[in-house]
Structure formats: C-alpha cells, structure tokens
Amino acid sequence: MRQTTASTCCYCGVGCGVLIEHDGAHIFDVAGDPNHPANFGKLCSKGSTLHLTGDLDARALYPELRLGKGLARARTGWDSALDHAAKVFADTIAEHGPDSVAFYISGQLLTEDYYAFNKLARALVGTNNIDSNSRLCMSSAVVGYKRSLGADAPPCSYEDIELSDCLLIVGSNMAYAHPVLFRRLEEAKAKRPEMKVIVVDPRRTDTCDLADLHLPILPGTDVVLFHGILHILLWEGWIDRDFVEAHTDGFDELKRTVRDYNPAMVAELCGIGIEQLQRCARMIGTAQGFLSLWCMGVNQSTAGSAKNSALINLHLATGHIGKPGAGPFSLTGQPNAMGGRETGSLSNLLPGHREAGNAAHRGEVAAYWGVPALPDTPGLSAIELFEAVRGGKVKALWIACTNPAQSMPDQHSIHETLATCPFVVVQEAFATTETCRYADLLLPAASWGEKEGTVTNSERRVSHVRRAIPAPGEARADWSITCDFARRLEKLIRPGQPSLFAFEDAAALFDEYKLLTQGRDLDLSGLSHALIDRLGPQQWPFPADREQGTPRLYVDGKFPTETGRARFLAEHYQAPKEQREARFPLTLNTGRLRDHWHGMSRTGTAARLFGHVEEALLSMNADDMRRRRLLDGQLVRVRSRRGELLLPVQKDDSLAPGQAFMPMHWGNRFLKGLGVNRLTLPSVDPLSKQPELKHAGIDVEKVELPWQFFALVEGAVQKRFESLRPLFEGFAYASFSLTGRDRPALVIRAACNEAPDATQLAQIEQCLGLDEGPVVAYDDPRRAVGKRVRIEEGRIVALSLSGETAARDWLKQLWHDGTADQALRRWLLAPLSTPPGGAVRTGKTLCNCMNVSQEAVCAGIERGLDLNGLKRELGCGTSCGSCVPEIKRLLTKQPAVA
The missing domain is CATH 2.40.40.20 (Barwin-like endoglucanases)
Structure with missing residues (x-):
C-alpha cells in the first residue's frame, strides 16, 4: 500500500521539505511539502528528481575489506569489518599517538551523525583531527560572523527576502545554486518592482537577469568593492551613526582604512564604471531594508574572511541588521553544513559553538561527556589533514559521506595521498565515488529516504529527516556505524569503563547533544524530534522555556561578544594568490x-x-x-x-x-x-x-586528436559504466554521461592520436553489446573508421562510431526518437561520415521538470507564443522555474511573432 512520509531534501542548504511517496520498500515519487516553511511546496529540478537517484548498482551494499595494498576488496560481515577497523585504529594510536588518526566528514551527514563523530574523535580517541568538507564551502562565513558579530549565527530568515527594500547578491548564481529561494525573490520583485536587486559577479549568470544593477567586478576584488561602497556611504552621510555609536566598536579605524578607497581607485581595481559604483552605494544607502546574500564566490578565497567581514561592515555602518528585510545572510552550500558547525565538526570547534583552543570550553565539554580532558593540540583543517597524511603523520584516515578525490584542490596530490595512506576507511552510500577506489575498508551507509535525524538550514531552521524505507543490502545509518565502531574501540583503549556511545536511536543522540547548547547563542535545549513533529521545523535559538523558534537575531542591538557590541574589521585588499601572467593569461x-x-x-x-x-x-x-x-x-x-x-x-x-x-x-x-x-x-x-x-x-x-570515438548504450547503465570506464584509461580524452528519461543510456566520448589496438576496441564493443546479435556494422580499415548499431524491435539500443564521429548527434537523435529507418541502414553500409539530411535538432532539455526541449521552446516562439503562452502550452517554467531566465533570453533573441 502506498503511503507518504514527510522529510527533508538532501541537496543544498535551503532545507526544503519533501513528501516521499513509497510502499515501505520502494520510493516511487517525491513532491514539495506545502507545509514546510523553507519551500512551501516548491522544489528545484534536483529535489524533484530525488526518487530517480536510487540506482542500486551505484550503491555500497555490503562491507568490503582489503587485507593488503594492491589486493582487491572482498565482502565481509559487519562484525569482522568493525573489529578490524577498531584494531587498526587502536594499534595506530598505541604506537603513534591519537593524532596519528583523523576523521574527514561531511555537510551531508545529519546532526546526530556529526555529534557521534565528534564525541568519537575528541572524547574517545583524544584528537582534534576531525574536519568537514564544510571547510571547502562555509568556513570563511563562519569566521566572518564570529569576528564581526561574536557568533556563527546567520541573523536573518527567508522571509526577509520578501521584506527587503534592497537586496545585494554577491558571488552566488542563486538561480542555479539555490533556485527555490531565487523563486521567492522573483515573486517578491514581481509584487514590488520598486525593490532593488544588485548582483555582484564576474559572470553574467541567470541570476543577473533579475538585477536592476549587475556589477561584473574582476575576480577577487570584493573587498575593494565593499570598502568603496562604504567610502561613498560615509561621504554622502548614509550612515546610521546612532546605531554605530550604541552597538559597535572599531568604526574610526575602519573609516581611516576606507578613506583610500575612493571611487576612481575602486572602479579601476574592480573593472567597473564609477557611475555603477555610485549607483550601487545609493541603492544601499537610501534603502529602508538592506539584505545581502552570498555564497562560494565570497568564501572560496585566500581572502574569504576579509571579504565576509567587509560585507558585514556595510550592515553595521547602516544599521541594517536585526530588523525585517535586513542583515548579512550567507547561503549554505550543503544540507547540514550548519548542523556540522553547531556540533563542532570543524577541527577548531567544539559542540555548542565552542572553541577547541579555549580551555574553559574544553573543560565544559569534557565534564559533560564525563572524560578527564579533551585534547588541547589544535586539529588539522582539510588541506592540512591531507598534507599530514601525505607526510606520514596521519596513518589511519576515516572518510564519511564525502568525496575528497573529487572535491579537494590539487587532485593529483590528493590521489597520491590516498593511495599511500596505510589505512583508509570510507563510510559511503555510493560505491562509485572516486574516493571509494582507495578504501581499504568500505562501509555501506544509508542514504536519503533511509535514515532518521535532523538538519539545520541556512536560516537556522531545524527540520526532522524521516525514514521512508529501509536501507538496501546491509547499509546502516551513519550514527549507528560510528557508535558501533566506537564501542569496539572503547574495549581496546579504555577497557572496563562504561560506554560513551550507548545510544539506541538518533533521537537519543540529539537529546544528549542539545544540552551542550543550553545557555549558548544557538540554544537548542527546547527542541526534540517529537517537538519538531508537533510544531514543525523550528529556528534556533529555541531554549527550553520557548514555544517557538527565533526568526531574527540581534533585534535588541546586543551581540554575543565580550562587550556586547559588534565589531568593525578594517583590513586592506589582498589580491588572489594567482594573478594573470604570460604563461597563465x-x-x-x-x-x-x-x-x-x-x-x-x-x-x-x-x-x-x-x-x-x-x-x-x-x-x-x-x-x-x-x-x-x-x-x-x-x-x-x-x-x-x-x-x-x-x-x-x-x-x-x-x-x-x-x-x-x-x-x-x-x-x-x-x-x-x-x-x-x-x-x-x-x-x-x-x-x-x-x-x-x-x-x-x-x-x-x-588539441588535435584525429581519432575519435562515440558510443551510446541503454540498459544496466551503472553496471556498464563500471565495466567500460577502465577501458578508456589509455585515451587522451574520455568523457562519460547519461541521457534519456524513460530509457536511460550511457554516453561515451573519447579521442586519441591514433586508433587503439584491435583487442581494446573489441573489449569495448563487447561491453557495449555490439559484438554479436542484431548489429549492423561497417568497417573501413584504411581510414580506421567503424560504425556499429544494434537494432532491436525496430529501434536503436546501442551504437558506436570509431575513427570519426560526425554523425553522432544525428544518431543520438534517432535513438531518442526511437526510430531506425532505411536512411539509417543505407548510411551504415556506405563509406559516408556526415549524416544525411540537414541540420540536426538540438537535444538540449531546457525544462527538466516538464521535459521540454530547447527546440520545442524555439518552435513555440516562432508560432508567436510569449512566456505565459509557452508556460500554458508546453508547461515549461511552471514547476521549479529554473528554466525561465533562459527562456526569457530566447524570447529576446527570437521575439514572438505578433
């Protein structure tokens, strides 16, 4: 019998509520939850296709153990897997000390998972070597909030997007990265056209199409821009001096710093016009409510902390903080990066927004956990951690729910590091990630729809993630894996003592963790899984004496600093590490x-x-x-x-x-x-x-690579992918993707200087199913050209072109249309390269939600349809709306016929 379970999306930090349709064993569909305050029923193209991402061929289903470098992993049981891991970690700690092991975890974990890992690393192992992939996306925002406002706490709510008078988007293609929030902004702008939207981005992205002003600054010059805006605000008197005097420190030093950032200098360094800069400052300075939104373009920088503080300076100087429609509001990249920050899942943090370098904070957490002390040696951040592994200082590494062999910078070094680490544990739902290749122990984890816990979104809202179906195979919840390992490790390194990890479920972990936040700026002590189920998702702080969450921080002008006042930061512009030069222009x-x-x-x-x-x-x-x-x-x-x-x-x-x-x-x-x-x-x-x-x-x-290859094959896509991918290691170029909706297919493009040997091509054809059966084949050995098409029941199911690939788009379109006509057969058996007929139609899907191609949209425009007409007739732009900016550009290039 089909049923519906309310849960939360597992992609970005918007934290959308989802309704999972399932029968207790399989997930059939997903829809937006109209009662969830983050999205009110809306979903983006990624969230709305969550039910299509459950291919079991890509999943880790059973523990697998490698007993020596160079050997293949073999399936094992959970007891033997975790006993082996506990022994390796215990032996490593005994011989080399607790800092010889490390944990690298993820913003995709649930808060309860995070807490289990933190307690494992700091209370049991005795190391601060635990860091998260949030280091790659949000750590500069963390520093910015803490230095300027006293705590890592975004002060705003999503409703401030609708209430803002002037909204500044910096370093974020919000239309792509946070589309549900962007839809809210579009709707607010449509209702109040007088609202001003400023977008700061070196590229003119889809987000810019909504902007009243786009500032295409040169990459990395954000600090210059923010100081230049403040220079003009000071000159024009657009400063809230009462707020500055009553609630801030450091303004005089900042004024001396920004005095040098005059409009002419700023315009030249940023690569924009003086009038653009002045217009931007005027919009901000005369606004009744000024809200800023930013993401990776600000954070992923060697000056990311300075950029964050310089942006927050604008809010403090104008008093636009702690009131509706105003404030500095960082957009979170991962579903629970906020929960990770709350639980202390960066190497310099501890649970409850405490600092690992603060002795008093360490003492509070140690006393609560019932251990003598926490480690006082600073932990390693992500880059430092992998450098320590490479240098042999870290000898056992536990990676959970993240893929550093894809996401970390300088990948050549990362792959070498993982290959040489003595013991790598990868706790992962998908066995196909690049990092899994290096796992000495692979532990299968539950994924979206299969696990229980909480996440915190960008507006500090805690949502309940509910399980709809059991995890496949022997996969287990992350917190369960972590606690099971911890209990085994306890017996080896602190025998005879009561367990620190006697948790029966995720709710028990949350209930222990939340009391570590009591009295802190993020107080979660009034929350529980049951309360969220009763009241709905809630924003922290939510102390035990509250009946609802806190939508907006700092409304009283008091900040969690030693003085109770916010701090201006006066730091000069520092250029990015790599500048354009002759060799790298x-x-x-x-x-x-x-x-x-x-x-x-x-x-x-x-x-x-x-x-x-x-x-x-x-x-x-x-x-x-x-x-x-x-x-x-x-x-x-x-x-x-x-x-x-x-x-x-x-x-x-x-x-x-x-x-x-x-x-x-x-x-x-x-x-x-x-x-x-x-x-x-x-x-x-x-x-x-x-x-x-x-x-x-x-x-x-x-690059000239004259011999090219193209293939498309449907059926058992993931299995074919795994068997075919290694066969292309010898090619200079190889790219893999999927295509199709009802009949998914694997697409391969490759190229090299000369044809590979016949044996290798034969292996590829065999994996593609083009070596026997109803296959039409043509070979020209002199030109090293070959064609293969497998036709079953009158339609193409697999094809390959070798030597040259001029007909690839035509053949792909024939596959997509489900046709295999006589023209195809004649072409296949002739020495022709180019396809018959005229131009090939574009295969680009413009609207993924409603399966509308760019060709269909262009045809509709030719028939005289405007945007509303296209929505009515084709359905494009009526679901998540992410395709609307692109449709508008097509309408501009190709106006509808009257």
Missing part, C-alpha cells in the same frame, strides 16, 4: 550547474539531470577563443601550475575577456584526468583555512 572560475550537485555521486545516477548540460565544457569569452583560433566543441588542453585537463571548449557571452569558467561537478569518474580540481590550488585563507577554489591561473590551447 586566463583566470579560471568554477561553479555550479542548474541540474547537478557537487561531485554527482547522486545526481550522476539520474539520466534526465544530464539533459541541460551533458558533458564537462570549458567556457571562454569569444575574443579569447578567436585569438586562439578555437571553435565551439573543439578539444582544448587547459593547463595550470598543478596539471592539465583535456575537454571541449564553448563560447560564453557571460564571461569577460581574460576569464574562463568550468563547472565544479566533473571529477575523474565522468572526465578522464581527475576533473576540474586537477587545476585548482590548495592555498587557503589564513584564518578560515578555506581553499581558493574559484581562482586559478590557466592557459588554453587547441
């Missing part, structure tokens, strides 16, 4: 796509999510391409100081000369060569230790 920016998320361990299992952008592409300005004689689709070599990567290039009008862009999602699984982070640098912000993932110097040159 372009600046590479990285970022998100609309329909994919992080390293694609989950979205990479849903074929329809490749419909909008199917493969990794390098985007460049048209002038930069022209100077290098590059054409759309040509293969290029992208080279940085750390390595190189081969991929196709495309013209992108959103980029200024000297800049390039590549999505963050492609790693070595989908793109041979270790993916985009083969190019990025491990330099970090000195305070937050967050790496500069969005700014690297590169060079680009055309």
Whole structure:
C-alpha cells in the first residue's frame, strides 16, 4: 500500500521539505511539502528528481575489506569489518599517538551523525583531527560572523527576502545554486518592482537577469568593492551613526582604512564604471531594508574572511541588521553544513559553538561527556589533514559521506595521498565515488529516504529527516556505524569503563547533544524530534522555556561578544594568490550547474539531470577563443601550475575577456584526468583555512586528436559504466554521461592520436553489446573508421562510431526518437561520415521538470507564443522555474511573432 512520509531534501542548504511517496520498500515519487516553511511546496529540478537517484548498482551494499595494498576488496560481515577497523585504529594510536588518526566528514551527514563523530574523535580517541568538507564551502562565513558579530549565527530568515527594500547578491548564481529561494525573490520583485536587486559577479549568470544593477567586478576584488561602497556611504552621510555609536566598536579605524578607497581607485581595481559604483552605494544607502546574500564566490578565497567581514561592515555602518528585510545572510552550500558547525565538526570547534583552543570550553565539554580532558593540540583543517597524511603523520584516515578525490584542490596530490595512506576507511552510500577506489575498508551507509535525524538550514531552521524505507543490502545509518565502531574501540583503549556511545536511536543522540547548547547563542535545549513533529521545523535559538523558534537575531542591538557590541574589521585588499601572467593569461572560475550537485555521486545516477548540460565544457569569452583560433566543441588542453585537463571548449557571452569558467561537478569518474580540481590550488585563507577554489591561473590551447570515438548504450547503465570506464584509461580524452528519461543510456566520448589496438576496441564493443546479435556494422580499415548499431524491435539500443564521429548527434537523435529507418541502414553500409539530411535538432532539455526541449521552446516562439503562452502550452517554467531566465533570453533573441 502506498503511503507518504514527510522529510527533508538532501541537496543544498535551503532545507526544503519533501513528501516521499513509497510502499515501505520502494520510493516511487517525491513532491514539495506545502507545509514546510523553507519551500512551501516548491522544489528545484534536483529535489524533484530525488526518487530517480536510487540506482542500486551505484550503491555500497555490503562491507568490503582489503587485507593488503594492491589486493582487491572482498565482502565481509559487519562484525569482522568493525573489529578490524577498531584494531587498526587502536594499534595506530598505541604506537603513534591519537593524532596519528583523523576523521574527514561531511555537510551531508545529519546532526546526530556529526555529534557521534565528534564525541568519537575528541572524547574517545583524544584528537582534534576531525574536519568537514564544510571547510571547502562555509568556513570563511563562519569566521566572518564570529569576528564581526561574536557568533556563527546567520541573523536573518527567508522571509526577509520578501521584506527587503534592497537586496545585494554577491558571488552566488542563486538561480542555479539555490533556485527555490531565487523563486521567492522573483515573486517578491514581481509584487514590488520598486525593490532593488544588485548582483555582484564576474559572470553574467541567470541570476543577473533579475538585477536592476549587475556589477561584473574582476575576480577577487570584493573587498575593494565593499570598502568603496562604504567610502561613498560615509561621504554622502548614509550612515546610521546612532546605531554605530550604541552597538559597535572599531568604526574610526575602519573609516581611516576606507578613506583610500575612493571611487576612481575602486572602479579601476574592480573593472567597473564609477557611475555603477555610485549607483550601487545609493541603492544601499537610501534603502529602508538592506539584505545581502552570498555564497562560494565570497568564501572560496585566500581572502574569504576579509571579504565576509567587509560585507558585514556595510550592515553595521547602516544599521541594517536585526530588523525585517535586513542583515548579512550567507547561503549554505550543503544540507547540514550548519548542523556540522553547531556540533563542532570543524577541527577548531567544539559542540555548542565552542572553541577547541579555549580551555574553559574544553573543560565544559569534557565534564559533560564525563572524560578527564579533551585534547588541547589544535586539529588539522582539510588541506592540512591531507598534507599530514601525505607526510606520514596521519596513518589511519576515516572518510564519511564525502568525496575528497573529487572535491579537494590539487587532485593529483590528493590521489597520491590516498593511495599511500596505510589505512583508509570510507563510510559511503555510493560505491562509485572516486574516493571509494582507495578504501581499504568500505562501509555501506544509508542514504536519503533511509535514515532518521535532523538538519539545520541556512536560516537556522531545524527540520526532522524521516525514514521512508529501509536501507538496501546491509547499509546502516551513519550514527549507528560510528557508535558501533566506537564501542569496539572503547574495549581496546579504555577497557572496563562504561560506554560513551550507548545510544539506541538518533533521537537519543540529539537529546544528549542539545544540552551542550543550553545557555549558548544557538540554544537548542527546547527542541526534540517529537517537538519538531508537533510544531514543525523550528529556528534556533529555541531554549527550553520557548514555544517557538527565533526568526531574527540581534533585534535588541546586543551581540554575543565580550562587550556586547559588534565589531568593525578594517583590513586592506589582498589580491588572489594567482594573478594573470604570460604563461597563465586566463583566470579560471568554477561553479555550479542548474541540474547537478557537487561531485554527482547522486545526481550522476539520474539520466534526465544530464539533459541541460551533458558533458564537462570549458567556457571562454569569444575574443579569447578567436585569438586562439578555437571553435565551439573543439578539444582544448587547459593547463595550470598543478596539471592539465583535456575537454571541449564553448563560447560564453557571460564571461569577460581574460576569464574562463568550468563547472565544479566533473571529477575523474565522468572526465578522464581527475576533473576540474586537477587545476585548482590548495592555498587557503589564513584564518578560515578555506581553499581558493574559484581562482586559478590557466592557459588554453587547441588539441588535435584525429581519432575519435562515440558510443551510446541503454540498459544496466551503472553496471556498464563500471565495466567500460577502465577501458578508456589509455585515451587522451574520455568523457562519460547519461541521457534519456524513460530509457536511460550511457554516453561515451573519447579521442586519441591514433586508433587503439584491435583487442581494446573489441573489449569495448563487447561491453557495449555490439559484438554479436542484431548489429549492423561497417568497417573501413584504411581510414580506421567503424560504425556499429544494434537494432532491436525496430529501434536503436546501442551504437558506436570509431575513427570519426560526425554523425553522432544525428544518431543520438534517432535513438531518442526511437526510430531506425532505411536512411539509417543505407548510411551504415556506405563509406559516408556526415549524416544525411540537414541540420540536426538540438537535444538540449531546457525544462527538466516538464521535459521540454530547447527546440520545442524555439518552435513555440516562432508560432508567436510569449512566456505565459509557452508556460500554458508546453508547461515549461511552471514547476521549479529554473528554466525561465533562459527562456526569457530566447524570447529576446527570437521575439514572438505578433
């Protein structure tokens, strides 16, 4: 019998409520929860396809153990797996000390999972070597809030988006990265056109289409811009002096600093016009409510902490904090990065927004946990942690729910590090991630829809994540795995003592953890799983004497600092680590796509999510391409100081000369060569230790690889992927993706200097199912060209082109249409390369929710449909709305016929 379970989305930090339709064993569908205050029923293209990401062929289902480097892992039982892990960790600690082991965890864990890991590392093992992948996305925002306001606490609510008078978006393509919130902004702007929206971004993204003002500053010059705005606010008298005098410290020093950031100097350094800068300052200075939203473009920088503080300075100077429609509001990248920060899951933190370097804080947590003391040696942040593994200081590494072999910068070094670490445990739901390759012990974890706990979203709202179905195979909840291991380790390193990990369920973990927040700025002591079920998701602080959460912080002008006053930070602009120069004349920016998320361990299992952008592409300005004689689709070599990567290039009008862009999602699984982070640098912000993932110097040159390969095969996609991927290691270029909706298929593109040997091609054809059966084949040995098409019941089910691939789009369209006509058969048996007929229709899916192609939209525009007409007739733009900016651009280029 079908039933519905209310839960929470597992992608970004918006924290959308979802309704899972299932029968207790299988998930059939997902919809937005109309009663959840984060999204009121709306979902983006990723959230609305969650039910399509449950391919068991991609999942880790059973514990697997490798008994020696170079050997294959073999299936084992949970008892033997965890006993082995406990012995290795105990022996390592006994011989080399507690800091010889480390834990690298994830913003995708639930709060209860986080708490279990923190207690394991600090109370039992005795190390602060526990860090999270939130170090890569949010740690500069953490430092910014703490230094300026006294606590890591975003003071705003999502409703402030509707209430704001002037909204500044910095370093975020919000339309792609946080689309549900962007829809709220679009609706608010439509109701109140007088609302001003400013977007600061080197690229002209879909987010900019809503802006009254777009400031395309040069990458990395954010501090200059913010100081320049404050310079004008001071000059024009747009400062709330009463608020500054009553509630802040350090303003005089900041005034001396920004005195030098005059409009002419700022405009030149930022690469914008003086009038644009002045207009921006006027919008902010005359607003009744000024709200700022920012994300990775601010945080992922060697000056990320300074950027955060300089932005918060604008709010303190104008008094736009602690009131409706105003405040500095960081957008969280992961579903529970906030929960990780709350539980102390960065190496410098402790639960309850405490500091690992603070003796009093350590004493409070140690007393609560009933242990003599917590370690006082500083823990290693993410970059430092992997450097310590590489240097042999860390000998046992536990990785949970994250994929550093795709997400960390300088991937060549990371892969070498993981390969040489004596013992690597990977606790993961998806066995297909790049990191799983290096696991000496692979522990299968429960995933979305299969686990219970809580998450905290960007507006400090705690939601209950409910289980709909059991985890497949022998997969277990993360907290359960962690506590089971901890109990076994206890017997080896503190025998005879009561267990610190006697938890029966996730609710028990939350109930113990929440009391560590009592009396702190984030007080969660009044919350419980049962209360959230009764009242709905709640914002902290929520003390035990409260009946509802706190929508807005600092309404009384009091801040959790030693003086009770907020602090202005006066820091000068520091340029990014790598500047453009003769050998590396372009600046590479990285970022998100609309329909994919992080390293694609989950979205990479849903074929329809490749419909909008199917493969990794390098985007460049048209002038930069022209100077290098590059054409759309040509293969290029992208080279940085750390390595190189081969991929196709495309013209992108959103980029200024000297800049390039590549999505963050492609790693070595989908793109041979270790993916985009083969190019990025491990330099970090000195305070937050967050790496500069969005700014690297590169060079680009055309690559001639005359022998090309293309294949498409449907059925058992993940299994075929796993068998085919290793066969392309010898190719110079290889890219993998999925396509289709009702009939998912694997797509392969590859190229090299000369044809591979016949044996290798035969292996590939065998894996594709093109070696026997109803296969039409043509070979031209002289030209090293081959064609293979498998036709079953009148339609194509697999195909390959070797040597040259001019007909690939035509064949892919025939597959998509489900046809195999006589023209195809004639072409197959003739020495023709180019397909018959005219131009091939585009296969791009513009609206993923409603399966509407770009071709259909263009055809509708030709028939005279406007945006509303397209929505009525095709359905595009009526669900998540992420396609609307792109449709508007098509309407501008191709106006509807009257």
